[in-house]
Amino acid sequence: MDNASSTCLDERVMEAMEPYFFDKYAVATSEFGHSMGVESKEGLDGARKSIAENIGASPQEIVFTSGSAESSNLALKGVLSANDGHLIISDIEDFSVLHSARTLEKAGYDVSYLTVDDEGFIDPDDLKEEIRDDTVLVSIQHANQEIGTLQDIKKLAEICKDAGVFFHTDATHTFTRIPLDVNEIPADLITLSAHTIHGPKGIGALYLRDGINIKKQMDGGFQEFDKRGGLENIPGAVGFAKAVELVTKEENDRIKELRDRIIDRVLKEIPDTTLNGAREERIPQNANITFHYVEGESITLHMDMRGVAVSTGSACFSRSLEASHVIMGIGGDHERAHGSVRFSLGRYSTQDDVDYVVDNIKEVVERLREISPLGKE
Ligand SMILES: Cc1ncc(COP(=O)(O)O)c(C=O)c1O
Structure with a gap:
């Protein structure tokens, strides 16, 4: 991912x-x-x-x-x-x-x-x-x-x-x-x-x-x-x-379907999530979502323990120690940048992978929100 x-x-x-x-x-x-x-x-x-x-x-x-x-x-x-x-x-x-x-x-x-x-x-x-x-x-x-x-x-x-x-x-x-x-x-x-x-x-x-x-x-x-x-x-x-x-058109179409599956499932099944970037005019292999009230690096590390590699725009993950200039550039604040996670697909990504990732990120985000100092209140 x-x-x-x-x-x-x-x-x-x-x-x-x-x-x-x-x-x-x-x-x-x-x-x-x-x-x-x-x-x-x-x-x-x-x-x-x-x-x-x-x-x-x-x-x-x-x-x-x-x-x-x-x-x-x-x-x-x-x-x-x-x-x-x-x-x-x-x-x-x-x-x-x-x-x-x-x-x-x-x-x-x-x-x-x-x-x-x-x-x-x-x-x-x-x-x-x-x-x-x-x-x-x-x-x-x-x-x-x-x-x-x-x-x-x-x-x-x-x-x-x-x-x-x-x-x-x-x-x-x-x-x-x-x-x-x-x-x-x-x-x-x-x-x-x-x-x-x-x-x-x-x-x-x-x-x-x-x-x-x-x-x-x-x-x-x-x-x-x-x-x-x-x-x-x-x-x-x-x-x-x-x-x-x-690279073929069929491959790009298949990847795009997987991307849409991530976006649709996450936005529907996990509350307080925001898609970063355009919904339609976006490349087939990218989904970037902010999970509010949690930090991207916590999600990333928990997902890594579950065998999934994702990346985040959170400051602690960047060598410059600055939050993503892209999320800030689209008018996001530090909270939105810190909670952002990028999923990026390739030739070997499958629907099973995508479902595993969404099921797991759902659990991870739920748990992190229970203990998050950034909690809604
Ligand atoms: C949009 C874009 N341009 C350029 C680069 C630099 O590519 P490389 O480090 O492979 O030379 C990257 C790397 O992530 C990138 O995402």
Whole structure:
């Protein structure tokens, strides 16, 4: 139930990667020297091509990175340092975007933070108003990592296109789960991840629309069209492509049904619960619910003892010791953030799992409420 943090590698992904650890281990740049290098380059090119195809892009628009965090760092820092100007982000972004923006701010760039409504949506009119003559880049996530709210990314990207501003979106939690075609959605840069869709850790990609000038952030050789130096992670890239290929619409529909079962059962069967994020426009794999008058970390620890991994927006669970900036961003107070629990589903989640989780969380919450110092009175 914590697949948003990371998923289990699919065995078919492991099988696809294996030859690139043992027989085909040469570096891709050796393609001009020996046939082993050619084999590796073919593996890398094939992976790049199938990932590109999934979003309607060309292979040369896909830059492999070590994961989403690096992709978003490259997008924000790379664009701003090559095209000096103003940056706009939302205030519920993942830390990889939020902290990149803060680093740029410290370096002297001007950054604006858009607030969201109580379901986590950006108001397109707010974006229009915030864009200035010197705005260079807008970065708004496709879906939120905690509450799962899905933005109207087409509308936001079109506003940026009309204004002549680059648009980046972090699609870590939507890639392959929600269709995204760069021929329909004029996004210029997109952050993509493998380990959230049963692919390997340590590999991700940045879609970079042809012709956009960015400054390389990782110096090294001329790999990745000279956008990211360092030896390519070929087994990772091959595994990433395999993971992309394995996600189907049927799987996404099934996961969505399980998500709805969690939401419907919890809200109906457990009193004083609030769904965080939008009910309809949310990713299929996420349910985030606040259990009022109890603390998320107590629920999390009790559920762990019952064999269930969930996550919470409670402060004590975050290394920063601050309550979730996302729940606070949608207008929640500390109590709502502390009592929030995220359930995130994946390929191997079943209806039995979901029922076990709801039955157990019901008992746990009931008991905790009996002894809770945050009790209603
Ligand atoms: C929305 C989002 N973007 C980016 C990241 C960073 O991903 P990674 O740490 O896998 O590079 C995460 C991680 O949880 C995330 O949820």
